[in-house]
Amino acid sequence: MTLFVLKRLGSLLASLLAASLVIFLVLEVLPGDPAAFMLGLNAAPDTVAALRDQLGLNAPLWARYGGWLAGMTVGDFGISYTYRVPVADLIGARLGVSLPLAIYALTLSTLIAIPMGALAAASRNSPLDTGIMGVTQLGIAVPNFWFAMLLVLAFSVGLRWFSAGGFPGWDDPYAAMKALTLPAVALALPQASILARMMRSALIDTLDEDYIRTARAKGLSRGQALRHHALRNALIPVLTIMGLQFSFLLAGAIIIENVFFLPGLGRLVFQAINARDLIVVRSVVMLLVFAVVAVNFIVDVTYALVDPRLRRPVT
Amino acid sequence: MSLLRVKDLSLSIGPTPILDRVSLEAGRGEILGIVGESGSGKSLTALSILNLLPRHSRLSGSVIFDDIKLTRLSDRALNDVRGDDIGMIFQEPMTALNPVKTIGAQVAETVLVHGKAGRGEAMAIARQTLDRVGLGAEEFPLSRYPHELSGGQRQRVGIAMAIALRPRLLIADEPTTALDVTNQAQVLDLLKDLVREDGMGLILITHDLAVVAEMADTVAVLKAGRVVESGPVRDVFRQMRDPYTRKLFSASAHVPARKAQQSARTLLEVEGLVRTYPKPKPAPWAPRAFKVALDGVSLSVAQGESVGLVGESGSGKSTLARAVLGLETAQAGEIAINGAPVRGPGDTAFATRRAMQMVFQDPYGSFNPRHTVERLVAEPLHLLGTEAPSGAERRRRIDTVLTQVGLLPADANKFIHEFSGGQRQRIAIARALIVEPSLIVLDEAVSALDVSIRAQILDLLAAISERIGVAYLFISHDLHVVRAVTDRVYVLKDGKVVESGATSEVFERPRHDYTRALIAAAPRLDAALKTRFGE
Numbered sequence: 001m002t003l004f005v006l007k008r009l010g011s012l013l014a015s016l017l018a019a020s021l022v023i024f025l026v027l028e029v030l031p032g033d034p035a036a037f038m039l040g041l042n043a044a045p046d047t048v049a050a051l052r053d054q055l056g057l058n059a060p061l062w063a064r065y066g067g068w069l070a071g072m073t074v075g076d077f078g079i080s081y082t083y084r085v086p087v088a089d090l091i092g093a094r095l096g097v098s099l100p101l102a103i104y105a106l107t108l109s110t111l112i113a114i115p116m117g118a119l120a121a122a123s124r125n126s127p128l129d130t131g132i133m134g135v136t137q138l139g140i141a142v143p144n145f146w147f148a149m150l151l152v153l154a155f156s157v158g159l160r161w162f163s164a165g166g167f168p169g170w171d172d173p174y175a176a177m178k179a180l181t182l183p184a185v186a187l188a189l190p191q192a193s194i195l196a197r198m199m200r201s202a203l204i205d206t207l208d209e210d211y212i213r214t215a216r217a218k219g220l221s222r223g224q225a226l227r228h229h230a231l232r233n234a235l236i237p238v239l240t241i242m243g244l245q246f247s248f249l250l251a252g253a254i255i256i257e258n259v260f261f262l263p264g265l266g267r268l269v270f271q272a273i274n275a276r277d278l279i280v281v282r283s284v285v286m287l288l289v290f291a292v293v294a295v296n297f298i299v300d301v302t303y304a305l306v307d308p309r310l311r312r313p314v315t
Numbered sequence: 316m317s318l319l320r321v322k323d324l325s326l327s328i329g330p331t332p333i334l335d336r337v338s339l340e341a342g343r344g345e346i347l348g349i350v351g352e353s354g355s356g357k358s359l360t361a362l363s364i365l366n367l368l369p370r371h372s373r374l375s376g377s378v379i380f381d382d383i384k385l386t387r388l389s390d391r392a393l394n395d396v397r398g399d400d401i402g403m404i405f406q407e408p409m410t411a412l413n414p415v416k417t418i419g420a421q422v423a424e425t426v427l428v429h430g431k432a433g434r435g436e437a438m439a440i441a442r443q444t445l446d447r448v449g450l451g452a453e454e455f456p457l458s459r460y461p462h463e464l465s466g467g468q469r470q471r472v473g474i475a476m477a478i479a480l481r482p483r484l485l486i487a488d489e490p491t492t493a494l495d496v497t498n499q500a501q502v503l504d505l506l507k508d509l510v511r512e513d514g515m516g517l518i519l520i521t522h523d524l525a526v527v528a529e530m531a532d533t534v535a536v537l538k539a540g541r542v543v544e545s546g547p548v549r550d551v552f553r554q555m556r557d558p559y560t561r562k563l564f565s566a567s568a569h570v571p572a573r574k575a576q577q578s579a580r581t582l583l584e585v586e587g588l589v590r591t592y593p594k595p596k597p598a599p600w601a602p603r604a605f606k607v608a609l610d611g612v613s614l615s616v617a618q619g620e621s622v623g624l625v626g627e628s629g630s631g632k633s634t635l636a637r638a639v640l641g642l643e644t645a646q647a648g649e650i651a652i653n654g655a656p657v658r659g660p661g662d663t664a665f666a667t668r669r670a671m672q673m674v675f676q677d678p679y680g681s682f683n684p685r686h687t688v689e690r691l692v693a694e695p696l697h698l699l700g701t702e703a704p705s706g707a708e709r710r711r712r713i714d715t716v717l718t719q720v721g722l723l724p725a726d727a728n729k730f731i732h733e734f735s736g737g738q739r740q741r742i743a744i745a746r747a748l749i750v751e752p753s754l755i756v757l758d759e760a761v762s763a764l765d766v767s768i769r770a771q772i773l774d775l776l777a778a779i780s781e782r783i784g785v786a787y788l789f790i791s792h793d794l795h796v797v798r799a800v801t802d803r804v805y806v807l808k809d810g811k812v813v814e815s816g817a818t819s820e821v822f823e824r825p826r827h828d829y830t831r832a833l834i835a836a837a838p839r840l841d842a843a844l845k846t847r848f849g850e
Contacts, residue, residue, distance in 0.1 A: 210410040219398030308460040
């Protein structure tokens with residue numbers, strides 16, 4: 001198991017290095033000079049040249065790449081062209097919103113989806129199953145921003161339980177969590193719908209396996225066989241989807257962030273791209289790559305925990 | 316008084332009737348054999364006793380176990396009977412165990428779910444039971460997972476789960492069908508011992524009459540959901556009052572009429588073949604270890620000859636077949652067919668490949684379900700390159716091979732799901748014949764078929780060989796079949812040929828201990844009846 005984890009860690013580092021090279025090169029060949037953009041249309045060429053020099057844009061390619069990598073290892077992502085503050089601070093503040101939001105939404109969706117999927121699978125083809133499948137169909141079909149606005153109408157404007165938007169900061173954790181609740185619910189709904197359907201079909205497949213019949217022949221009830229034997233075997237495909245969803249939630253929440261005026265990562269990237277703030281773009285993209293790779297690593301290790309066959313190769 | 320009485324049991328699933336007034340009795344310390352071909356309802360009879368039936372099943376009649384009417388119990392009440400009073404073993408040891416739980420936990424679960432002991436004691440019982448089925452603590456600690464065990468070992472775990480609480484009745488559904496002969500003999504011995512030691516009743520479901528002849532006290536013959544004949548094994552097998560029993564008997568002892576082929580011309584020549592596979596490394600710095608699948612195998616097949624290849628699972632039979640077909644690259648040694656070299660997937664000429672074709676074991680998995688039979692059968696024609704026939708000539712060839720295997724030209728337009736297992740195997744043979752090969756490799760080609768269908772296919776193969784002089788390399792773990800249809804035989808063990816020679820010579824006077832053990836382990840109908848009942 002230790003060896004398995006070490007191997008996975010090795011491939012994690014390799015993917016990160018490869019990704020950093022691709023990101024760096026792609027953003028280098030992209031048109032648009034950040035110096036010219038910062039100084040505006042009427043800037044004198046020598047002023048632009050001076051700024052380029054100051055920003056370190058004239059150094060050789062490999063030196064800039066090396067410097068970027070070395071900086072990142074100590075948490076120095078450079079200074080934002082437009083905000084004129086360290087990118088690390090900028091991202092740190094946004095991450096303080098996006099990361100809890102993603103975790104919150106994923107937790108909600110898992111808590112809803114797993115029992116719903118299991119219930120639907122256990123009562124396959126019953127009215128309950130049809131009902132659950134209908135709800136999840138709706139959950140996938142409804143755009144989440146529209147659902148977000150409905151939530152605002154119902155719980156902020158109507159019932160006045162939550163504020164309609166904004167984020168008060170983490171000084172008051174209760175208020176912060178409260179502010180993230182409606183966005184998390186809006187994000188969780190479609191994810192939970194996908195996950196519940198996935199859970200249902202994976203469970204139905206495993207319920208048809210021979211070992212479930214064996215379990216029943218041992219005297220387990222239908223429910224016991226489902227809980228003790230089918231559930232863990234059905235978890236593998238579900239874990240894959242959860243890993244993908246987490247990466248998506250981290251950066252893909254831009255529309256929901258806009259609906260609720262949340263200062264999250266999605267909005268940061270959007271603004272940075274508009275302003276040609278390549279340092280910020282590069283760092284955020286790198287961070288997202290790191291998140292995806294790290295989540296994949298965690299999913300892989302969890303696979304191995306769930307399924308002993310994956311811990312070591314069959315001999 | 317009998318332990319289990321099944322009376323007038325009828326079952327239908329949806330609109331399909333499955334069982335028709337089945338009546339059976341099983342006594343304490345006795346073995347009841349249930350035999351029948353696939354589709355006769357023998358497995359569903361077993362599942363009906365414990366009511367583990369698929370959805371939309373309708374069951375009528377009665378099952379009385381030790382004065383309890385099981386057919387009247389609720390599912391909850393039946394849960395107390397299942398695993399405690401009545402244990403069950405299934406056919407597929409590879410899939411009948413939960414892959415993510417240790418064998419200890421799975422055996423202990425039987426004890427735990429019935430509340431017979433706490434966790435610690437249940438684990439102790441699991442240990443004792445695994446010892447009892449021959450999986451000792453040293454090599455098989457409770458922490459082992461199913462994927463770390465072989466098929467025979469997994470089947471023992473399955474038995475341990477079923478007998479952990481010493482049930483009064485054990486139902487075994489084809490418990491040895493997926494195992495090779497030596498494992499089969501060991502598992503059957505184990506079951507026999509359990510019956511004797513615990514005084515347990517055993518219902519043994521099998522398609523193999525020889526197994527019943529060796530094991531059972533009473534037997535019931537099932538055909539299309541009905542018991543056509545039942546009684547003590549001696550009476551049923553000696554008298555065979557029902558024509559169906561007689562038919563089963565003659566089919567399972569069937570020897571196709573064929574002339575031994577004597578040709579001096581060598582067709583296939585295999586010389587010193589070595590095939591190794593790299594094992595996964597335990598650590599990146601560890602030296603690479605290799606598993607030797609074939610260890611210097613030499614063999615030859617003459618024109619029109621039928622050659623058998625026998626051995627246990629893992630002996631290298633299938634690797635050899637794949638190498639001969641050019642699907643596998645050997646590390647050392649030579650293969651030549653008609654003098655042309657066979658080197659592996661990339662390096663074997665189409666003209667060489669054309670000389671050999673194959674028929675696989677699984678008549679259900681070896682066809683693309685979305686192609687018509689015409690397309691399936693015509694597939695090897697691409698080996699002919701520019702000489703491949705087209706249009707009317709292509710159609711004529713397809714018609715010819717379909718007729719040769721006993722099907723109709725009109726079958727070419729059908730899809731594979733419209734055919735039974737035996738018909739599918741005929742289509743597989745037609746597919747092999749279409750390029751007029753000189754050698755057909757048959758890898759367990761009749762193992763999945765019922766005895767009567769198997770007899771037909773063996774006859775067909777003999778007739779084809781006689782007519783067009785094709786040679787067969789017949790790979791099987793079924794010694795009876797190999798004995799019936801081959802001229803010469805090679806015995807393979809751990810990648811080496813340990814014995815070879817004329818089939819009758821090897822079977823009657825085996826020289827190697829391994830061959831002797833294989834032959835002794837294979838159940839034989841006539842021999843079993845003779846030792847048990849005399850005459």
